[in-house]
Amino acid sequence: MSTAASNAPRVAPPPLAAESPVAWPRRTVRILANGLQVVLAESRTFPKISAQLFFRSGNAAVAHRSPGLAEMTATLVRLGTASRTSRQIEEDLRRMGANLGTSAGADTSAISVSGLAEFSSGILELIADLARNASFPFDELERERRHRIESLRIERTTPSFLAGERLRHVLFGEHPYAIVAPTEAQVEAYTREGLEDFYRHNYTPPNALLVMVGDFSSGSMLEQIEKTFGGWNAPAPAPALASAPPRYTGRRVYLVHLPGTVQTQVLAGNMAITRRDPGWFRLALANSIYGGAFHSRLVLNIREQKGYTYSPRSGANALRQHGYFSVHAAVRNEVAAATLTEIFYEMDRMRSLPVTPEELDSARSYMSGVFSLGVATHDGVLGQLSNVYLERLPEDYLETYRDKIRALTADDVLAAARRHFDSANAQIVLVGDRDQIAAQAALFGPVEIFDAHGNRI
Amino acid sequence: MNALHIPVEHITLANGLRVVAAPDRTAPIVTVGVYYQIGFRLEPRGRSGFAHLFEHMMFQGSENAGKMEHIRLINSSGGLLNGTTNYDITNYFESVPSNALERVLWLEADRMRALKVDDENLRNQRDVVKEEVRVNVMNQPYGGFPWLDLPPIAFRNWPNAHNFYGDFEDLDAATLEDVRSFFRTYYAPNNAVLLMVGDFEPATAFSLARRYFEAIPAGPPPPRADISEPPQAEERRGAVDEKFGTLPAIAIGYTMPPRESPDWYAAGVLDRVLHGGRAGRVYRRLVLEKQIAVEADGGADMLETNGPTQMVTRLFHKPEYSADDTIAAFDEVIEELHQKEIEPDELEPVKVKLRSDFYSMLEGGMGAYMPRFGLMHYLACFTLFDGDPNRVNTILDGFLAVTPAQAQAAAQKYFVLRNRAIVTRRPVAKGAAQ
Numbered sequence: 001m002s003t004a005a006s007n008a009p010r011v012a013p014p015p016l017a018a019e020s021p022v023a024w025p026r027r028t029v030r031i032l033a034n035g036l037q038v039v040l041a042e043s044r045t046f047p048k049i050s051a052q053l054f055f056r057s058g059n060a061a062v063a064h065r066s067p068g069l070a071e072m073t074a075t076l077v078r079l080g081t082a083s084r085t086s087r088q089i090e091e092d093l094r095r096m097g098a099n100l101g102t103s104a105g106a107d108t109s110a111i112s113v114s115g116l117a118e119f120s121s122g123i124l125e126l127i128a129d130l131a132r133n134a135s136f137p138f139d140e141l142e143r144e145r146r147h148r149i150e151s152l153r154i155e156r157t158t159p160s161f162l163a164g165e166r167l168r169h170v171l172f173g174e175h176p177y178a179i180v181a182p183t184e185a186q187v188e189a190y191t192r193e194g195l196e197d198f199y200r201h202n203y204t205p206p207n208a209l210l211v212m213v214g215d216f217s218s219g220s221m222l223e224q225i226e227k228t229f230g231g232w233n234a235p236a237p238a239p240a241l242a243s244a245p246p247r248y249t250g251r252r253v254y255l256v257h258l259p260g261t262v263q264t265q266v267l268a269g270n271m272a273i274t275r276r277d278p279g280w281f282r283l284a285l286a287n288s289i290y291g292g293a294f295h296s297r298l299v300l301n302i303r304e305q306k307g308y309t310y311s312p313r314s315g316a317n318a319l320r321q322h323g324y325f326s327v328h329a330a331v332r333n334e335v336a337a338a339t340l341t342e343i344f345y346e347m348d349r350m351r352s353l354p355v356t357p358e359e360l361d362s363a364r365s366y367m368s369g370v371f372s373l374g375v376a377t378h379d380g381v382l383g384q385l386s387n388v389y390l391e392r393l394p395e396d397y398l399e400t401y402r403d404k405i406r407a408l409t410a411d412d413v414l415a416a417a418r419r420h421f422d423s424a425n426a427q428i429v430l431v432g433d434r435d436q437i438a439a440q441a442a443l444f445g446p447v448e449i450f451d452a453h454g455n456r457i
Numbered sequence: 458m459n460a461l462h463i464p465v466e467h468i469t470l471a472n473g474l475r476v477v478a479a480p481d482r483t484a485p486i487v488t489v490g491v492y493y494q495i496g497f498r499l500e501p502r503g504r505s506g507f508a509h510l511f512e513h514m515m516f517q518g519s520e521n522a523g524k525m526e527h528i529r530l531i532n533s534s535g536g537l538l539n540g541t542t543n544y545d546i547t548n549y550f551e552s553v554p555s556n557a558l559e560r561v562l563w564l565e566a567d568r569m570r571a572l573k574v575d576d577e578n579l580r581n582q583r584d585v586v587k588e589e590v591r592v593n594v595m596n597q598p599y600g601g602f603p604w605l606d607l608p609p610i611a612f613r614n615w616p617n618a619h620n621f622y623g624d625f626e627d628l629d630a631a632t633l634e635d636v637r638s639f640f641r642t643y644y645a646p647n648n649a650v651l652l653m654v655g656d657f658e659p660a661t662a663f664s665l666a667r668r669y670f671e672a673i674p675a676g677p678p679p680p681r682a683d684i685s686e687p688p689q690a691e692e693r694r695g696a697v698d699e700k701f702g703t704l705p706a707i708a709i710g711y712t713m714p715p716r717e718s719p720d721w722y723a724a725g726v727l728d729r730v731l732h733g734g735r736a737g738r739v740y741r742r743l744v745l746e747k748q749i750a751v752e753a754d755g756g757a758d759m760l761e762t763n764g765p766t767q768m769v770t771r772l773f774h775k776p777e778y779s780a781d782d783t784i785a786a787f788d789e790v791i792e793e794l795h796q797k798e799i800e801p802d803e804l805e806p807v808k809v810k811l812r813s814d815f816y817s818m819l820e821g822g823m824g825a826y827m828p829r830f831g832l833m834h835y836l837a838c839f840t841l842f843d844g845d846p847n848r849v850n851t852i853l854d855g856f857l858a859v860t861p862a863q864a865q866a867a868a869q870k871y872f873v874l875r876n877r878a879i880v881t882r883r884p885v886a887k888g889a890a891q
Contacts, residue, residue, distance in 0.1 A: 011521045013530055014563050017556040020485030020656070045483045046820045047461060048813065086745070090736035094806040097813025099734070116813045143748060150704055150751045150773075157598045157701035260700060263588070263596040295525065295532040304525055307584030310592055330592040362533035369535010369554050376484035376655075376828035377821045 022372040024398045025381060028218040029389075034233050035206030038225055039385050040218045043378055049214030050114040050378040053127050054390055056209070057202035060106045060321075061240040063176030066194060067186050070104035070202075072141075072148065073195045077111065077203075078102045079140040081133040086140060089126070096122050102130070106177055107320040108390060109202065114378070117215040124228045127210075131203055132232055136192050148187050155181060156452040159265035159431040162256045163328065166429045166450065167269050170254055171324050173246035183453070204234035209389050213382045245271060245322060251426055251445035257434040258452060264336040264432035268343060269326030270422040275318040275391050279416060281404050283316050283325070286416035289363045290314055290350050291327055298327065298346050306342070308335045316420070320391065325420050336430060337440035344426070350417035354410040368402040459812060459853040463819070463832065465846050466659045468666075472675040473647025476666045477836050477846045478659040481829060487655035488829045489561045490550035491569065492837035495643035497621040498544045498764060499682045506623010507631055509542040510586050511639050515549060516540070517578040519564075520571035524578065527564055534560055537826055542621075545763045546841065548834070552827045555656040559665050562651075566669035569649070572640050576633055583628050590622050598701040602882050603708030603769055610695035611710050611878035616684045617765050645676025650840045654829040684764040686712070692874040699882040704751060705774055706882040707783055710767035711872050713757055716842065721759070722855040723867035728757050728768050729807045730799060730864070731790065736806075738790050739770055749786050750774045760835055760852070763842040767878070780881050794868035798861035808857050815853055 025041040032038060062069040078100055079086045093100050098115030111130050115123050155161045165180045172178035210229070212221065273279055284292075291298030291314030302308045312329035331339045355363075374380020388397045430441050434449055441447045451457050467477040500508040518524040531538045536553030549568075551561050594600035605622060612618040651670065653662045689712070699706065714720035731739050732755040743750040755770035774783040799807075822831025832849065839848035 013522065014559045016534060016560060017558070019554065019556045022485060022554075043483070045481065046816050048816055048820070087736075087741070090734070090741075091806065094733070094736045094810045097809045114817065116809065116816075143745075146775075147751050150775075153703040154598050157703065159596060258701075261596055263591045293532055294538070295529040300525060303585055304581065307581045308588070310585055310589035330588065330596065332588060332591065362529065365535050366532045369557075370537060370826060372484070372535070372554065373486055373537065373552050373826045373828060376481075376486045377825045379821060380825035380828070383825055 022375055022402070024375055025213070027385065028222060030222060032205070032226060032230065034230065035236065036229055036232070037209045037389065038222065039209070039211045039389050040221055041213045041381050041385060042216065042218055043213055043381055044215045046378070047117045047215050048114060048378065049117050049120050049123065049212060049216060050382050051112070051123065051127060051210065051212040052382060052386060053111045053131055054209045054211070054386065055109040055202050055204075055207050056107065056390065057207060057237055057240070058104045058107045058109055059179070060176035060242065061202065061237075062198060063179045066190065067179045068182035069190060069194060069198055070109055072144065072187070072190050073198045074102040074104040074109050075144050075148075076136050076141060076195055077130050077134045077199070079144070080135040080137040081129045082135055083133065084129065086137070092122070092126060098123055120216055120221070121224055124224055128228045128232070131208070134199055136195050136199075138192060141190070141192055141195070145187055145190060149184050152181060152184060152187065157258070159258060159261065159263070159330065160328070162258065162452055163265045163267040163429045163431045166254050166256055166454075167267050167326060167427065169454070170252075170427045170429070171245060171269060171271055172322070174243045175245045175322070176242050177245070177319055177322060201237045204236060205229065205232050206236035209386070211382055211385050211389065213378045213385070242321060248427060249425055251424065251428060253428045253430065253441045253445050253447040255434055255438060255441050255447055255449045256429065256431040256452065257449055257457060258431055259433055261432045262333070263330050264333050264430055264437050265328070265330050266336060266339050266343070267326060267328045267429040268340070268426045269324050270420070270426055272316055272323045272325040272420045274320065274323045275387070275393065277323075279419070280316075280318070282408055282412040282416040283420050285363055285367055285405060285408050286350060286413045286420070287314055287316050287325070288367055289355055289359055289413065290346060290417070290421065293363075293366055295362070295366075297349070298343065301346060302329060302339055302342050308332070308339050333432060333436040336432070336437045337443050340428065340444055344423045347417070347421040347423040350413070350421055351423065355413050357410070360410050360413065364406050364408065367405045371401055371405075459857065461816060463849055465836065465849065467840070467846050468663055470646065470667060470671045472671060472673055474670050474673070475650040475840050476663060476670075477650060477652050477840055478657070478662045479654045479832060479836060480657060480659055481655050484828070485555040485656045486552060486828055487555045487558050487561075487653060487657060488550065488552045488827065488833050489558070489565065490548055490652040490833045490837060491565045491649055492546050492548045492652065492841060493644055493649045494545065494841045495547055495648065495679070496543045496545040498616045498684055501635075502615055503627065504631060504635060505620045505627040506586070507627070507635065507639065508547060509622065510582065510628060510631060511636060512540050512542045512547050513582040513586055514574050514578065514636055515568055515572065517574045517582060519568035520573050521567050522564055527568065530560060530564060536561070543761060544758070544766070546761070546837065548837065550827070550830065550833065552830070558653070558657060558662065562665050562669045565651070566673065569644060569646060569670070570673045572644070574633070574636060579631070579633055579636060583631070586623070586628060587625060594622060599699065599706060599882065602697070602706060603710070603771060603880055606695070606697045606880040606882070607708055607710050607767065607769060607878055610693050610880050611712065611767060612686055612765060614684060614686050616682050617686060641676065643679050645679070646670060646673050647675045648679050650837050652833045652836050654833045654836070686765050689875050693878040694880070696881045696883060699884045702882070703884055705776060705780065705884060707772045707774065707780055708769055708880050709772070709784070709787060709877060710769040711877045713759065713766045713768055714867065714871055716763060719863065720867045720870065723859045723863045724768065724871055725757070725759050725856050726804070726807060726811070726859045727794065727864055727868055727872070728755070729811050730794075730803065731770065732756050733807065733810060739787065742790050743772060743783070743786050747786050749778045749783050761838050784879065791868070791872050794865065794872060798865050801861070804861060804864070811856055812853055819849075
């Protein structure tokens, strides 16, 4: 190793070889007579299958009356059916080499299973049983209620959770997306009837999408699915109404006071667009140049040049009805203001000057290449297919993604930055010790201070 | 039984670099890794955290690819990259479209041959590492629990017992000369293995590996620190303050049998009987039945370590129960393993699950966008620790052959007080919740 400047001419890296075409697995798409949409993709390198049964209803559908109810419903779905106890479900899973997850986000509830392909019919039957016959045992609810309250208490000591929760409140106001977690009192108020009601109305075939990837033959898998899910009939839920998110102008700062912290969690964001917006591709590309990738400008600036932080990143976050853009970094307390200055400097640079041809080219290759890495794993294929069919994106979304990214220009990036990197109206959240950072916060706009429970202090 | 066969080919270059190739034509993608046989267990005394700090320096530039260029060249080839520091290994890996294979090998060879860093890089990465420690340990509920808490309690020999992330004064004391010397000592080709998994012809891959790596000179065999532990006579206990979290937590670690011994396989199966999700005995007893704990999980890093290693159970318990109540309930579960053989109708499903989990690890292992990371990782460990990457095709057999009697005997021998350590995390405040 040398540390002195070397006079030897540097050798250029070898050029890339000719690119191989990327083929997404052929898929079989059907809507069964009961309205259940089925998407199957074969991937036979490993003798496993992954399946996800989605319902297009989540916590946003109940946020106005019972925040987190969809999540607690999903938790209970795995804890008993008309014919299986919780213990039997867990033992059945193990016998099939399977993992099960049940969850709910803002827009979607999901039952996810991966297991050995040799047990695929048993796995399908279990998924159908959970989707149709959940029994919501009372004692299981009480245990999970306590679990949820304890985990909420821990979440309220976690800087990244508190930052995300506050930003969603600020950006979404009265819209259901404002609420990412219930209060303890709201968890106390869940009833068995409330959970059953959500389940009965939303876990229905016309509201559902089943995506399966793995070692099977699509023809016979489709037959099995028809046999297993065919007799299931229930109507689609009524669409949930939501008020519009607020409009905001000017920068504001929201400081969440967490005593004793040795870092400041910085998060800034503004409203943006959903995946269905035609501008999504150029936003994604602009984001990767700004702060969405390891080699991005923000990472180079505040990590590799200034050493303020370990893993700063920006991202375009797409929910079904609305999207928002955000950037975050956990930094030592002394540089909270300096970090925000650089975050906005890099946004403004993206908004005022076109990116160089090298940066553009590099970012396009990054986006199109990384998109394809997922084609080699069951989870990657399943994740991309779920996106396409849950968000009702065009059928050729996966096949045309790379071409769409490669067609973007420096002007597209500039336009996306001007539209979505809204530095002048960014809503800023700082989570940390107020004695350490309140003065720095005030440099960026009017400051409101909250405790970990969202109370103004 | 295990029906999966992974095709594996391997060669050793003249400089001692081992090269392993596993072709997989699922998609036009390759995952490449270079694993060095040096981890935080083996870092120099008085330089806690150095192996990890050094890992950061490997991204700071080499003779023909300056600072950030390594990252930019991988990203702009359409790929992702990372590195991690572990007990006995440090790895650097990339997943890229297959047309970038040659470029990746060039980059990895360049930094193996001629790392080029300066004081400014070192100062910068020292700051970055401190923020990494703050975000992952000092500013998080249960940060470092229990991977940083248990070793100083469980072990007596410094390599096994020190702060692996590093004390800040040790990080501050690190010099460029330390970086240089560490590189010379441990980053020679004869202390490493190069892995390629994915869409290529093995002959082509080997020839590219020769082109870029064969001219790198071998180093003297690196010194091997003595990582053996003196015999333990009694249970060891310690306590750590929990600054943010609101629940008391306990970690219980049993030191595992030596790698590849018959008891090691048996203990690996016992780990899955005890843990292994909600069907595991610990979760079932403490969370579902007795409801003393709110959360319970555990496991052992068996395949990827090559020295004293613990199977660790983590319990987050209700404040209305004491640590002693919780440990007593856990002890009943262990006592049952001593007293009674596992019935076949429990053991067989545990083995099915073990096989299924192994396949999943080979297939992914680091998220959906780092295909075959787990396969690469195991190939590296089997090469460096056991001298045979093909162990990936036979290792399951040892676990699947474990009998109830062998499992019981291993529990009686290893899951005993004189082989365990316990750390408790006690919330210091009522927490933000109150």
